[in-house]
Amino acid sequence: MVYSYYPGCTLKNKAQDLDRYARMSAEALGFTLEEIKEWQCCGAVYPQASDEIATKLSAVRALNDAKEKKQDLVTLCSACHHVIKRVNDDMRHVEDIRTKANNYLKLDTPYEGETQVLHFLEVLRDRVGFEKLKEKVVKPLTGRKIGAYYGCLLLRPSGVMAFDDPENPTIIEDFIRALGAEAVVYPYRNECCGGYISLKEKALAGSLVDQVMESAMDKGAQELITACPLCLYNLKNSGAARKLPVRYITELLAEALGLMTE
């Protein structure tokens, strides 16, 4: 199975691990991530205003590229996933945005939201299956207590993202269990890490990260995993010193699949 793949700017730079281990794991699990040509930055935040069109175009280009290849579009970074899924929803349901975006892009056939956008985790859950994944694990992570950090962008708004229950998600926990580790459920796993605010509002971001860390430690987590480079950065660099190690979901996956080269 071949999927179109949109890595996004950060995965080509600071978050190369997230990208590299995803590709390796995909091959091991029997699917291929085929990077789309000439992708542009998704903009990292979804433009909420109804009159913003130009800022959504790079997402539409990526979506159309996948459509032309008749492939589903897979993303990894939470921000890219959020932006692309929501823009796709706009292209499907908001006539005004669809018309204007197509007018700008002048495609041969207009893009109307045909592409299915999947997060890497959704591919694992819905296409590969966590049971199947479990069978492929060669180095089960037995005994490790791992907390999932979802953040906000993957889950909300749930109506559009349709990723998981926005208040009590289970997909990353199921993923952790499939890899043989113990999933630690803690209440702040879906609260914001501070996002872009950490650039200028250090104190606010710090208090949010502390809350997440404290909550995860309170429930007995020994390490955290996330899908988002910005979450990872904030969790590591904001707030108090008392911290759990944070890694990408794909690092953990590669480790359990025995793909880590040490």
Added chain:
Amino acid sequence: MQRIGVFVCHCGSNIAATVDVARVVEAAAKEPGVVHAEDYAYMCSEAGQLKIREAIKEKNLTGIVVCSCSPRMHENTFRQAAERAGINPYMVEIANIREHCSWIHKDMEEATEKAVILARAAIAKVTLNAPLQAGTSRVVKRALVIGGGIAGIQTALDIADAGYEVDIVEKTPSIGGRMSQLDKTFPTLDCSACILTPKMVEAAAHEKIHIYTYSEVEKVSGFVGDFTVDIRKKARSVDMSKCTGCGVCQEKCPSKKAPSEFNRGLNTRSAIYTPFAQAIPNVPVIDRENCIKFKTGKCGVCAKVCQAGAIDYEQKDEIVTENYGAIVVATGFDTIKLDQYDEYSYSTSPDVITSLELERIMNAAGPTKGHLERMSDHKPPKSMVFIQCVGSRCADKRGKSYCSKICCMYTAKHAMLIRDKYPDVEVTVFYIDVRTPGKNFDEFYRRAVEEYGVNYIKGQVGKVAEIGDKLLVQGVDLIDNKRILMETDMVVLATAIEPNPDVRKIATMLTASIDTNNFLTESHAKLRPVESPTAGIFLSGVCQGPKDIPETVAQAGAAAVKVVGLLAKDHLVTNPCVAKSDELLCNGCSSCEKVCPYGAISYVEKEVNDHGIRENRRVALVNSALCQGCGACTVACPSGAMDLQGFSNRQILAEVDAICR
């Protein structure tokens, strides 16, 4: 040639403010066949009706049109007026110029123009009306009540006390309903069981009441006065005639892991069980899904210990068919599922509970024997938080659009009871609005605040998070405009109520209409609140809309009076607007017979005289006692032989023509 009179009602200013009634009169008077037209302030008043009667007599009218409110309001009034003046009541047509015109339009010109057109359509129709004679049908002097909660019990008692037979069908093993799960009741704090149990006993002992528990309505046919109902008596696996209710079987049953429905899953019960100690009948049932004997074939402990020999593993479901003159729906409510509201940690923390669960915890017969304690570690709480409107008043997909009505009061009750019994426990209520319309209700709520020191904070809670063995409640105080982060031991969610999920199935069987929230629709929101628009179907309790106990009991009594009023009649006048076949046009194809939902059409071999030619033909015959007048057959008929009296093809076409003129 018909002589038509047209009567235009002002309805005070309801119609006259937007419709120029004088112009309607003027326009109507010019229509062919109209020999009289006038307007009056209130046509439905005695004086208005007198005007109609006088005009009928003076002008020798053969038919009348009243331009007024909806025919659903006053069609009968005017039909009776016509009949008193000596013309057939079905020679009356209503032009609805209030609900369909004056109330929805603002522009006088536009509304008047429309009123004239509606009047013309009614005139065109009445010109083609023919006198109709209503037939009669029998009334079975027995009522069925679906649901054995306080609503159903009260309705049944009131009907039975009036001297009529009543059957109660209850789905669970005992009557009692939600009220039997409550600990105390507002605003007087009487013990719920103490006031309910005598009613349950009275119902069970009443010679006119028959109770089917662990039973469900399976099929309904017939119509007002004469319904035929199939009741499925689910296999109890216990012979009711032999069981003495000693309870040994429940004690000895080795399978004790089934969640107790009665205690809202807070503890478990045995596989053979009665839901609660005061259950009526006091005869257990075997829950076959959890019974070891039924699962593996081994066990049989209950049969061994039963001295009465009442256990019967071979028992089968039984269908009972009964006839009823009236059916009362009293199917009640449940709380909504909270799996969509996990910002309050209901799925993850056992110390976050619903108010109904708290009732069980507070109850001496409940899972904690009435001790207030946390379900996680069985420690008594030092502080508690109540969150109001969870799932009520929601415009999103998760919740319900309506106010559940009872939550403000029961939360005040819970808060007060806890402060009374455990004065050291801090109680905080987060509210959006406190709604206390009802006798002594606001006083009750104020007592909770002023005498019992319950802390009310205005502002909905955003999140409840488990931190250590505490719950962190994150909210705001909208009055102080301040963040609230409050550690507490227990959180109680005032969960929205919704109609019993089975009600949709039941409403479909009864062809009773239901609204988008699954509440049964009443015939008129103000004037006929306990009747369904479907004749012979009555509504009791929360199945019609959120209600507290006093309102439920009042409505249950009202429904009973309506049933008694129906059963007191020896026969009913049937709707004469039924189908009729023209045997000369009928080609005997059976198309009509196939679409009739009532089996009202049969075919007979008959000699007909077709313009002098006598021959035997197979023709359709409508049984007017069975026909309900839907008209499905009239459209199915390929030869145009079948027509509906009162809504004939010619009449409807005349209306179409008048509107499109």
Added chain:
Amino acid sequence: MQVEKTQEFRPKIVAFCCNWCSYAGADLAGSSRLSYPADVKIIRVPCSCRVNPMFILRAFQRGADGVILCGCHPGDCHYTTGNYYARRRMTLLFSMLDYLGVENGRTRVEWVSAAEGVKFSATMNEFVAKIHSLGENVRLEDLRCKRD
């Protein structure tokens, strides 16, 4: 002003409403003061299944610009199955009308319960707007049997 008024397109719209659900829904729209254009005129029928395709053809023949049929929601029919018959009949009729040149937008079946005053009004507003966008039903004009 007056000249404008007479030139303004005032569509003729016939709404067949079943007595039990939609007619009551229209009553509720009225008592809730939920307005919709006066162009809509309602004819009460006992059930949506009483509506003979002939009635609708006649309406278009007489110059109606739109016809809407409202009945109880599927499963809620007062007569159990009437609305299913109506739905099937109308599907056929509407496709035939479309073939004859009466666009699909001019005909509509909608389920409105007795409690759905809001839906009734919204449906009528929508339908009238649709008829306005389609304009006068000129295509059948030539086929109309004119009396004079």
Added chain:
Amino acid sequence: MHRTEKEQADLIREISGVDTRKCMKCGKCSASCPAYDEMDIRPHQFVSYVQNGDVKALLESKSIWKCLSCFACLERCPRDVKPAKLIEAVRLMVIRQRGEDYLSPNEVPELLDEELPQQLLASAFRKYRK
């Protein structure tokens, strides 16, 4: 172009797509907001300020730079009001109309560190600048 406060409120409603009349004033948006304590005008107040046409105060509010766009208010609102979209609309109004950027390229070098992901800069520029 000069707009009255009422016109500005209408513009905010238009670009946000928010119907402020749907609000039942329960405060759940503010109760859910992680940045609540940093805000001078709180999420629930944004709704009533726009409803009442008090736009000037909103344009001067520091809250528009504190909103995380985490959508907690939007997700949990029982009335589907979407306060986050209102805040975004006000922020856009400020950076579009007054050209008042909250972040200048000159500040960036000293805010950078070794691990800082590109995504952070991209989103901050989107949120803070025209």
